[in-house]
Amino acid sequence: MANIKLEPKISLQQQHFICQQLSFALSGGMQLPAALLLVGTELTHPTCRRFLLETGRAVQQGQSMAQAMRQSRIRYSPVLLEFVLTGEQNGKMAETLEQAADYFQKQTQIRQMLCSALFYPIVLFILMHLAIGAMFLFVVPAIVQTYASFDAELPWLTQKILQLSGLLKQQWPVLLLGLAILGAAAGAVLHWALQQPAQKTKIKRVLLHLPLLGRLYQQYWFIQIGQALGLMLSGGMLLPHCLQAIGQIYRRSLFEEELEQLHREVAQGHYLGDGLQHCSFLPKMARQLLMISEQSGALPAAFLQLSGYYQQNFQKRMQNLIGLLEPCFIILLGLAVLLMTGSLFLPMLQSYQYLL
Numbered sequence: 001m002a003n004i005k006l007e008p009k010i011s012l013q014q015q016h017f018i019c020q021q022l023s024f025a026l027s028g029g030m031q032l033p034a035a036l037l038l039v040g041t042e043l044t045h046p047t048c049r050r051f052l053l054e055t056g057r058a059v060q061q062g063q064s065m066a067q068a069m070r071q072s073r074i075r076y077s078p079v080l081l082e083f084v085l086t087g088e089q090n091g092k093m094a095e096t097l098e099q100a101a102d103y104f105q106k107q108t109q110i111r112q113m114l115c116s117a118l119f120y121p122i123v124l125f126i127l128m129h130l131a132i133g134a135m136f137l138f139v140v141p142a143i144v145q146t147y148a149s150f151d152a153e154l155p156w157l158t159q160k161i162l163q164l165s166g167l168l169k170q171q172w173p174v175l176l177l178g179l180a181i182l183g184a185a186a187g188a189v190l191h192w193a194l195q196q197p198a199q200k201t202k203i204k205r206v207l208l209h210l211p212l213l214g215r216l217y218q219q220y221w222f223i224q225i226g227q228a229l230g231l232m233l234s235g236g237m238l239l240p241h242c243l244q245a246i247g248q249i250y251r252r253s254l255f256e257e258e259l260e261q262l263h264r265e266v267a268q269g270h271y272l273g274d275g276l277q278h279c280s281f282l283p284k285m286a287r288q289l290l291m292i293s294e295q296s297g298a299l300p301a302a303f304l305q306l307s308g309y310y311q312q313n314f315q316k317r318m319q320n321l322i323g324l325l326e327p328c329f330i331i332l333l334g335l336a337v338l339l340m341t342g343s344l345f346l347p348m349l350q351s352y353q354y355l356l
Contacts (some may be wrong), residue, residue: 009075016104063153082245140165230303
């Protein structure tokens with residue numbers, strides 16, 4: 001049986017634009033099939049264009065938009081399908097797609113913020129290793145020839161640096177292959193661990209208790225889940241259905257079991273606040289405020305406001321962390337260069353003084 005080739009995935013930014021344009025068209029009184037075909041015709045991105053045109057033709061033939069999307073081989077966020085289902089159920093597709101556009105915009109912003117914040121430290125980290133590697137491969141071997149003419153005994157640290165340089169120069173292809181195999185093996189082990197419930201729980205516990213990073217990891221997941229829940233509830237979807245949809249969206253995350261348990265408890269008639277007690281992705285303050293909001297009937301607004309608050313807090317913490325990492329990398333690079341320079345050139349100067 002031939003494998004079906006998947007189309008390229010539609011990005012979050014593209015899904016934001018699609019939802020926004022469809023919402024504008026529907027708000028102007030256009031019917032859904034005509035809106036899909038019109039927006040699809042105007043788009044220049046080939047994957048988005050094909051997705052909308054195929055969906056529009058299927059809706060013209062009598063299918064629902066959700067059914068047409070399920071049949072598509074083009075990959076998109078499962079959040080989009082859940083919002084479309086919500087719009088079909090409550091009969092407010094324009095408003096629901098506007099909420100979906102808002103969700104994708106916020107997700108795009110937080111991912112762009114992560115990329116821009118991590119770009120400089122990653123580049124600095126790579127340059128640091130390249131600089132040290134260049135010294136071992138090119139500078140140190142040139143100095144070895146100078147030391148070969150000396151009859152003086154070299155310090156222990158200088159001998160080890162020279163030995164390491166020789167090893168890297170002769171065996172660098174083997175070392176790179178070994179690192180690649182080690183990385184592949186680590187990835188395979190991690191993939192296996194993520195398939196085991198007990199191992200997933202251990203990994204999640206370790207991540208949540210990491211110094212500085214644990215709280216960032218918790219806030220990142222609450223922002224995503226809280227935004228989706230708040231927008232779905234604002235669109236008129238019932239809480240059990242919202243939780244079921246969230247469970248489907250994040251079924252491969254480390255919080256899959258927690259979301260499934262939360263959905264079961266709410267579906268059985270328990271209060272949301274009771275189920276939130278075991279949700280580790282929820283900050284303590286957010287848990288308390290959501291319990292109060294459930295009693296007052298203001299859950300949609302609470303989820304949206306809390307996710308917005310923690311998104312701002314997440315951005316500030318990321319900026320502080322990056323601001324701390326940058327000087328650390330510079331200091332480490334300076335210490336490494338200073339250590340190598342002192343170990344290699346001081347014995348050379350001493351040898352010249354000895355010869356004089």
